[in-house]
Amino acid sequence: MGVKMRYIEDDLKNKTILITGGAGFIGSNLAFYFQENHPDAKVVILDSFRSGETLSNGNLKSFGHFKNLIGFKGEIISGDINDKDLLLDLEINYDFDYIFHEAAISDTTAQEQDLMIKTNVNAYKDLLELALKHNANMIYASSAATYGNAESPQRVGREAPNNVYGFSKLSMDHLSREYMKDAQISIVGLRYFNVYGAREYFKNTTASMVLQFGHQILAGKKPRLFEGSDKILRDFIYIEDVIQANVKAMHPKKSGIYNVGTGKARSFQSIVDILQKELGTSLKCEYIPNPFIGSYQFHTEANIETTRELLNYTPAYDMEDGIAAYVDEIKRIYEEEVK
Ligand SMILES: NC(=O)c1ccc[n+]([C@@H]2O[C@H](COP(=O)([O-])OP(=O)(O)OC[C@H]3O[C@@H](n4cnc5c(N)ncnc54)[C@H](O)[C@@H]3O)[C@@H](O)[C@H]2O)c1
Numbered sequence: 001m002g003v004k005m006r007y008i009e010d011d012l013k014n015k016t017i018l019i020t021g022g023a024g025f026i027g028s029n030l031a032f033y034f035q036e037n038h039p040d041a042k043v044v045i046l047d048s049f050r051s052g053e054t055l056s057n058g059n060l061k062s063f064g065h066f067k068n069l070i071g072f073k074g075e076i077i078s079g080d081i082n083d084k085d086l087l088l089d090l091e092i093n094y095d096f097d098y099i100f101h102e103a104a105i106s107d108t109t110a111q112e113q114d115l116m117i118k119t120n121v122n123a124y125k126d127l128l129e130l131a132l133k134h135n136a137n138m139i140y141a142s143s144a145a146t147y148g149n150a151e152s153p154q155r156v157g158r159e160a161p162n163n164v165y166g167f168s169k170l171s172m173d174h175l176s177r178e179y180m181k182d183a184q185i186s187i188v189g190l191r192y193f194n195v196y197g198a199r200e201y202f203k204n205t206t207a208s209m210v211l212q213f214g215h216q217i218l219a220g221k222k223p224r225l226f227e228g229s230d231k232i233l234r235d236f237i238y239i240e241d242v243i244q245a246n247v248k249a250m251h252p253k254k255s256g257i258y259n260v261g262t263g264k265a266r267s268f269q270s271i272v273d274i275l276q277k278e279l280g281t282s283l284k285c286e287y288i289p290n291p292f293i294g295s296y297q298f299h300t301e302a303n304i305e306t307t308r309e310l311l312n313y314t315p316a317y318d319m320e321d322g323i324a325a326y327v328d329e330i331k332r333i334y335e336e337e338v339k
Contacts, residue, residue, distance in 0.1 A: 005037075005240075007247040012041035016095060018136070020081055020127065021102030023047035023064030025200040025207075026141065026192070026242060030100055031072050033243050043074035044094065046081065047103060050202075055110050063106065065202035081123040091130055098250055099131050101140035107206050108145055108165045109292070120168035121175065128179050128187070135185060139249045140176070142189040142257060143169040144235070144300050152233075152265060153303040156191070156257050163295045173257045180255045188249040188311070190242075193261035193302050196322065197239025198329045201337060210236065210323060213272050214279070214330035215338055222283050223275075226290040229268040234300045235261035236271070238322030241315045245307065253310040261302025262315045274320055278327045 017034060021027040022045030034043050049064040069076065079086045081103050090096075104120045105112075124140065131138040145166030147154040161167045169191075176187050196208035205212075213223045226232060237260060245260040269285075276282060290296060307313045317325065 007244050008250065012038040014040070015097040016042045016044065017098045017100065018044050018046060018090070018094070018096045019100045019102065020046045021064070021104065022076070023049055023066065023068055024102060024106070025063075025068070025203055026195065026239070027100070027102035028068035028072070028199045029197070029239050029243055030102070030246055031069070031074065033247065035072060035074065044077065044096075045069070045072070045074060046077045046079055046090070048080045049078050055107065055112055057107070057109050057111060059107050059110070059206060060204065061105070063203045063206070068199045068202060081127065082119055084126065087126050087130060091133055094134075096131070096134045096136040099127060099136050099138050100246060101127055101138065104141065105165070106203070108163055109295075110165060113164045116164045116168045117171070120165075121171045124172050125175055128175070131185055131187075132179075132183060137186045137250055139188045139190065139246055140172065142173050142191045144191050144193040144259070144261065144302065145297070146170040146173065146191060147297070147300065149297060149299070152299045153263070153301040154259065155303045156259065156306070176257065183255070186252050187255045188252050189257040190245055190249060190260045191257060191302070192242055193235035193237050193259070193300055195237050195239060195242050197326055201333045208236070209268060210271055210275070210326065211330060211333070214275050214327070215334050217272075217275055217279050217281050217283060218331065218334045219338070220283070222286040223272045224286045224288055225268055225272065227287045229287070231267065232298055233265035233267050234297065235263070235265055235302045236319055236322070237261050237315065238317035238325065240325070241317055244316070245311060245313050248311045248313055256306070256310065258307040258311055258313075259302035259304050260307060260313070261300075261304060262318060263302055263304045264318065265299060265301035266319050270319065271323070274323045275327075278323060
């Protein structure tokens with residue numbers, strides 16, 4: 001399992017790459033991409049891993065899990081991006097060429113505004129300073145949550161976050177623009193839309209609905225959808241395309257903030273329909289009231305014109321392809337972790 005396609009020519013020999021949040025979903029996939037496609041690069045992961053500590057919504061404070069990294073041979077540091085001594089240690093003892101910043105409170109329903117701003121925004125500023133000192137290009141995770149219910153297709157510059165998570169990501173983007181003005185390094189913010197794929201299982205209930213519906217169906221349960229799910233549309237993007245965007249963002253034509261989606265909105269209902277086709281089932285769905293109305297996104301679709309033009313990004317997976325590529329892994333996780 002892993003990204004087999006190489007997206008850049010450079011072999012990255014003697015290059016050192018820091019991946020914050022590397023024990024999480026997207027960060028661990030990035031780590032394996034480099035290990036498999038650029039074995040001469042040195043990859044260092046920084047992640048706080050899970051400690052059992054929970055937020056007021058009951059979800060874990062951080063989702064990093066060692067099982068996402070089984071087979072990874074690079075260096076792993078367990079630590080908090082809010083720890084200034086640790087960042088100083090990284091500054092003195094390493095020399096990074098690229099920083100992929102994925103660490104965050106990634107839970108869109110988290111209510112702790114103080115922790116969210118501190119972790120997602122303030123620690124990011126410290127990492128930007130580290131990038132400047134090392135002359136390392138910065139690629140960081142922004143989010144489609146910056147758009148809230150802004151009109152679709154969403155474009156950079158027309159944001160309306162409707163939760164503190166989206167607000168924190170937008171604040172990262174504002175900060176980045178300030179740094180872009182006179183930085184010698186490139187800085188790229190990637191606004192991922194709804195990502196699904198291998199190594200997301202340990203995000204528990206915050207994992208994508210592709211995985212969650214997949215497991216409901218495998219358990220023989222009725223897939224549980226919010227009422228009106230045929231009209232709740234999102235731009236669902238397969239992990240492989242997210243990796244492509246990250247790798248191409250190492251040397252952008254221009255620093256900036258870019259949408260990372262497929263450019264097509266699909267309904268939650270169609271996830272279930274495609275999964276049932278792949279899994280050979282025809283279970284009846286159950287429809288439940290949506291408890292998140294007010295802070296929920298009802299229609300997202302990425303405008304990816306500038307991502308195509310300035311990052312040379314071309315999404316390769318529509319939802320049928322992504323789910324088909326993922327379904328064996330959904331079954332494996334079900335057998336090994338859920339049953
Ligand atoms: N998955 C998506 O659909 C999606 C969409 C938009 C944006 N994003 C963003 O992409 C990034 C990666 O998301 P993901 O889906 O892989 O989530 P994830 O929760 O699996 O990964 C985040 C990682 O950061 C670590 N972390 C959290 N707080 C930390 C801290 N203080 N210090 C060090 N490490 C810490 C966690 O342990 C976890 O391993 C996040 O910034 C997230 O906000 C994700």
